[in-house]
Amino acid sequence: LGYLRVMFTVDDIDDTLERLRKRGAQLVGEVVRYQDVYRLCYIRGPEGHLIGLAQELR
Numbered sequence: 001l002g003y004l005r006v007m008f009t010v011d012d013i014d015d016t017l018e019r020l021r022k023r024g025a026q027l028v029g030e031v032v033r034y035q036d037v038y039r040l041c042y043i044r045g046p047e048g049h050l051i052g053l054a055q056e057l058r
Contacts, residue, residue, distance in 0.1 A: 005050065005051075005052055006050075006051055006052065007050075007051070007052030007053070007054055008052070008053055009053075009054050009055070009056065010053050010054070010055050011032075011040050011055065011056075012055065013031060013041065013053055013055035014031075016053060017031075017041070017043070017053070018021065019032070020043060020045075023046070024045070024046035025043040025044065025045050025046065025051075026043060026044050027041060027042075027043055028042040028043060028044050028050065029041065033057075036057060037056065037057060038054045038055060038056055038057060039051070039054070039055045039057065040052065040054050040055075041050060041053050
């Protein structure tokens, strides 16, 4: 069994990254802008799970 990806929407991706890094998460690549609609990134949690974060741009 497995999964391809899990993604969460967040209000402030920079703040969320800062808080998750303090708990052992590592940014994979960089935060990118997608079609002036979202800021997106992936993190790897302390257990190794890959998680996507998305902030809607308003």
